[in-house]
Amino acid sequence: MKNHKTLSCDIAIVGAGPAGLAAARAASVSQRSIAVIDDNPLPGGQIWRDGPQVSQLAMAKDYRRVLSLPTVRYLPGTRIVASLAAGALLLEDAQTSYRLDYEQLILCCGAQELLLPFPGWTLPGVTGAGALQALIKSGASVAGERVLIAGSGPLLLASAATARAAGALVSGVYEQTDRYQLINFGVGLLRWPGKLAQAFKLFSTRYRWRSHVIEAMGDRRLEAVRIRQGDAEAVIACDRLACGFGLVPNTVLAQHLGCSLEDNAVAVDRYQQTSQTGIYAAGECTGVGGSELALVEGEVAGLAATGKVEQAQALFTHRAYWQRFARHVKEHFGLRPEIRRLARVDTLICRCEDVALSVLAEEQGWNAAKLQSRCGMGACQGRICGSIARELFGWSLPEPRVPLVPARIETLMACSEKDMS
Amino acid sequence: MSLQARTAAADVVIVGAGIMGAMCAYELASRGLSILVIDNGTGGATGAGMGHLVVMDDNPAELALSRYSIALWNTLRKRLPEACAYRNCGTLWLAANDEECGLAEAKQARLVEYGAQSEWISASALRQLEPMLRPDLAGALKVFDDGILYAPATARWLLHQQDGRITVQEGDVTRVEGNRLCLSEGGWLTAPAILLANGLGAFRLLPDVPLRPKKGHLLITDRYPACINHQLVELGYAASAHADDGTSVAFNVQPRPTGQLLIGSSRQFDTLDKRVEFDVLGRMLMRAQDYLPGLGELNAIRGWTGFRVATPDGLPLLGQHPDQPGLWLALGHEGLGVTTASGSARLIAAQLLGEAPPFDPAPFRTERFVGVASHTPGAAA
């Protein structure tokens, strides 16, 4: 096959966000050969996402240096297509496919936004809250646009700050959780002073609690949003709506590799090892907890994978500190039941295959729904509608299918016996 | 007429709600019988297969059954809702060289005998019809009545017809004895007739029946509208499909109504491992690229496997169990069970109700491989 290569390394790390970079840095001390694979063209993951409109923190720059070490091979813009066998992954980038042989694997796949359907959520102009940030960082202009931010969780404030800094007019930030929870959350932050300071910096007078989107309206594009705030409703004209209901761990690759899940996240032991020997996981794929937790988990995984057990153990207390923070966030931003009932019978749940709520509501579970309605059979492989169905109907996540992401047929051909040997 | 005894669950209890069980329920209920269909929800070949409705002519029995079945589908197709995604796209049997042109000619002659319309497409006409194919093919035989169908939706639709005479129940059947069956929860059910249409699940209930799984891989692409227009199959397909052992691949590609390409096919014996095997998938795709040179550039979005259930002679078992009165079998449809569901169901109904069979039932007799007699040397067909 003309564009096929075979690579090998001691330690393969998937993801170049905080967790992946910290894991690479910790493992690189042992002079083992490392490969870092990330599907983004630039390093940094979600929080340190690089792009034309970004000036990076010193810490992010510092962590990124590991990628230029001679023992580290960095594969940006590279997708994982499948696991070929134990210790071998099939990858592809824009030109080439690779077979990557590894001894140990560290999964640092991060999280994705939880999008929940409401009437109009598929209109152009409506995105996730984190997705709006990503858009802005990658160069989209929002200057002068009226932006509304809604959903749940601390990400809303970060998203509003990014939008404001890019010149958008943020007309409101609508958080579904109630005032009591928010006050408790704020008071609790005293235990993590750095986070409290961050919250103060990001806080805005346009922050509203116990409020959520009811409907996005517009003809071909978003024109206005109907909001419920407490017991009142209002229609607010705007150009963009950024709406996300928190984050869900990315577990697809881990599931494909046979790793067990717990609470919808990759299950790991104290050394960040998954249920599969030699496969570690760190960062938000093991549970949503912010970049500080991702960094320390990544470091533990990198050390454990290179046999530095004591050094890993020395980090356990620090990790526990940030694990408590993760629990604190989770406890105060739980979704109120009405958030799961925003969609109407004709609201689309699966955008790839145009499947409406009424069609899915008749099915017993994911497998029947998929077979009968084609839900989740599109190019996104059920990544979005699978999480939605879990929230709305309590169905378990779809079993990942190969290729894990859309892949060139040529890449899949490269695996036939003839060529592999 | 009603066969229903006072304690019976229904006139006929069918195990399996795949295309075969659904079609048998539809056919029997159309004659006024009450039908109970039991399925354990594991699913089978109906959800995994390609759904190509195709006349196959490797032997006269297969040709009679598949030709009759296609004719039945053609009367049914006008009633199928859009979810069943029926399309009368026809099949192009591709000839790569002179030798295969000869195969096409012989095939056409056999099809004519059974009333299946076909037409020879010259090399230049083929290039116009299917520009994505490699240009040096010798031509193709177009079979007009063939089509495609989304089998899972069709099975469900069939089970909702016939004015409520069909009931579907979730349940796992753990044993069958004549006209009784045992459910994992809820004890025994009795009916005048019990029909096993549970595909691969029959291995567990009738371990003596010589059925073999044949694993197949399929792959579907992203949407590329107006790519190909017919189901495309290489003329060497039959040879590959009926190879007795080893792993084989053949070119078989279907245009989905969504604009996606569904790519087959592979055959492997005696494995029940559901995982996609990359060496087999790779070989299958190389074969496909041999016919569609631009294929490598397209994006694949999903691959999967399924199991065909094969009898030793490749023909299904259709009829009553020779040693267990009241137990009926509709098993072993290999890679053709969506096509032949209609004809098989009609034959089962005819036998069950003592009507004249629609075609010669002898090649499908269960006695070939089932029952005490079939195990004595020299007894099997």
Ligand SMILES: Cc1cc2nc3c(=O)[nH]c(=O)nc-3n(C[C@H](O)[C@H](O)[C@H](O)COP(=O)(O)OP(=O)(O)OC[C@H]3O[C@@H](n4cnc5c(N)ncnc54)[C@H](O)[C@@H]3O)c2cc1C
């Ligand atoms: C949309 C979004 C926006 C966010 N914005 C903020 C913010 O502004 N401020 C904040 O404090 N926190 C933010 N967060 C939370 C942030 O993700 C975490 O705090 C932190 O980045 C987690 O680090 P991580 O290394 O675990 O994962 P990530 O930073 O998410 O890194 C994971 C990386 O792995 C790559 N990857 C995943 N799977 C594969 C695969 N199969 N093949 C190849 N590559 C793969 C991803 O593309 C990504 O680059 C955001 C999260 C999301 C989802």
Ligand SMILES: Cc1cc2nc3c(=O)[nH]c(=O)nc-3n(C[C@H](O)[C@H](O)[C@H](O)COP(=O)(O)OP(=O)(O)OC[C@H]3O[C@@H](n4cnc5c(N)ncnc54)[C@H](O)[C@@H]3O)c2cc1C
């Ligand atoms: C890769 C592949 C490609 C194919 N392509 C084509 C094609 O193009 N054209 C064509 O005509 N045919 C094709 N076939 C063949 C066709 O799909 C099958 O012959 C057909 O679907 C068989 O249907 P069935 O109803 O007999 O069995 P199944 O679909 O397997 O149904 C059996 C049902 O029984 C249930 N069950 C099993 N055991 C029990 C139990 N103990 N208790 C209760 N319920 C039980 C299962 O849940 C299942 O729903 C293909 C098959 C494969 C694998």
